[in-house]
Amino acid sequence: MLPRSPLLTRRAFGSVSALSAAAVLAPALVRAQADEAALGRVTIAVGGQGVLYHLPLVLADQLGYFRAEGLDVTIRDLPAGALALQAVQDGTADVCAGAFEHTLRQQARGQAFRSFVVLGRAPQLALGVSLRAVPAYKDLGDLQGRRIGVSSVGSSTHMAASLVLGRAGLGPREVNFVSVGSGVGAMNALRSGQVHALCHADPLMTLLEQKADTRIVADMRSLKSAQEAFGGAMPAGCLYAPQAFLQKQPAQAQALANGIVHALKWLQTAAPADLAKAVPTGYLMGDRGLYLAAFNRVRETYSPNGAMPEEGPATALRVLPRAHAELADLKADLARTYTNDFVRKARQKFTL
Incomplete structure (x- = not known):
């Protein structure tokens, strides 16, 4: 009768398993x-x-x-x-x-x-008007002569804001575009009155809307609204x-x-x-x-x-x-x- 093989301890099993895994994974690791x-x-x-x-x-x-x-x-x-x-x-x-x-x-x-x-x-952009700076806002014409915040002049926020305002009859010389960056900087620019309106992306615009800092007056954050604003995909x-x-x-x-x-x-x-x-x-x-x-x-x-x-x-x-x-x-x-x-x-x- 052959002698019984000794039982494999947990530690030994773990070592063997680790070595086996290493043998399998090593070629993949080297390739990566x-x-x-x-x-x-x-x-x-x-x-x-x-x-x-x-x-x-x-x-x-x-x-x-x-x-x-x-x-x-x-x-x-x-x-x-x-x-x-x-x-x-x-x-x-x-x-x-x-x-x-x-x-x-x-x-x-x-x-x-x-x-x-x-x-x-x-x-995914929206144009929002500051409720504090323009409390009597009625339509986009009220932004004539106002400061409009965009991430930077030449960016997509500038293009979208120009398009929206142009459709309302406001030319580029009838508003002042101000570069405010993104994130906290853009938020502070609106809240401090540095700009009267802001064209930006989410989650910033949702935050400003929910905190009652801004009123969204042009929304391009859905496929339907964007297609209407731009006339196509x-x-x-x-x-x-x-x-x-x-x-x-x-x-x-x-x-x-x-x-x-x-x-x-x-x-x-x-x-x-x-x-x-x-x-x-x-x-x-x-x-x-x-x-x-x-x-x-x-x-x-x-x-x-x-x-x-x-x-x-x-x-x-x-x-x-x-x-x-x-x-x-x-x-x-x-x-x-x-x-x-x-x-x-x-x-x-x-x-x-």
């Missing part, structure tokens, strides 16, 4: 590290990372989706989208997270920028980059698109509690319930798959001259302002 070394570091400039407009970017970073694609991503958070674009032009960032219409304006200036993954299908937040970057670093661009598409897929089924845990606490603005309420308001506007809306570029091209008189003769080769090539591959990977 090799991929990361191969793809390297990418810097993304963004104007106001904490606003819901940029939520897919925040999630792709916070949930580790960029890292899983082998990228070491650094995000530079700046007060406004126009400043984020400037960072890319200055060479301090590789890619910009911002409004699609910037690619049209830059093409008109002889600079080739191209969107390669879309975050949102509507700008208006692409909003996206990742865009110089054409040279997309040509020289296609693997990095693909990894970025994969990370965003992965985040968009996560958003489709995410529970409110999951979202609150995923974003940095500071982005909740001290009120978790308010943040989630603002998210639910704009949730439908996020891209379902990262692809450019079919009529989106044409809508943006129509809108810009209406918002900015100096762009009256704006012409663009729309096919050179975006590409869905990276998104197609990402959608195959994540079955979207």
Whole structure:
């Protein structure tokens, strides 16, 4: 009779299990590290990372989706989208997270920028009038001669406010646009009377509305309201980059698109509690319930798959001259302002 094998102790079993797991995971870990070394570091400039407009970017970073694609991503958070674009032009960032219409304006200036993954299908913006500064407000005409806060002159908030006011008969010289940045700075500008009205994104506008600081007079935070305001599907937040970057670093661009598409897929089924845990606490603005309420308001506007809306570029091209008189003769080769090539591959990977 053969002797009975001694029983394996818990400690020994744990050691064996750990070694077995290491043997299985080691090749994957090596491959991941090799991929990361191969793809390297990418810097993304963004104007106001904490606003819901940029939520897919925040999630792709916070949930580790960029890292899983082998990228070491650094995000530079700046007060406004126009400043984020400037960072890319200055060479301090590789890619910009911002409004699609910037690619049209830059093409008109002889600079080739191209969107390669879309975050949102509507700008998620609202124009609110200060209840303290303009207590007798009746209509948009009451804003003549007033100071209108925008994240920065040249940003999407400036474009949206100009469009809304222009439709009410107020030209750019009949109001004063003031750059107030984003987040707390923009909120304080309205509350202190530095500006009489503010065009901005959520959760800030929901906070100001619920705290009775502002009255929303133009709302572009749903697909329907945005389509009415812009006359069609208006692409909003996206990742865009110089054409040279997309040509020289296609693997990095693909990894970025994969990370965003992965985040968009996560958003489709995410529970409110999951979202609150995923974003940095500071982005909740001290009120978790308010943040989630603002998210639910704009949730439908996020891209379902990262692809450019079919009529989106044409809508943006129509809108810009209406918002900015100096762009009256704006012409663009729309096919050179975006590409869905990276998104197609990402959608195959994540079955979207």
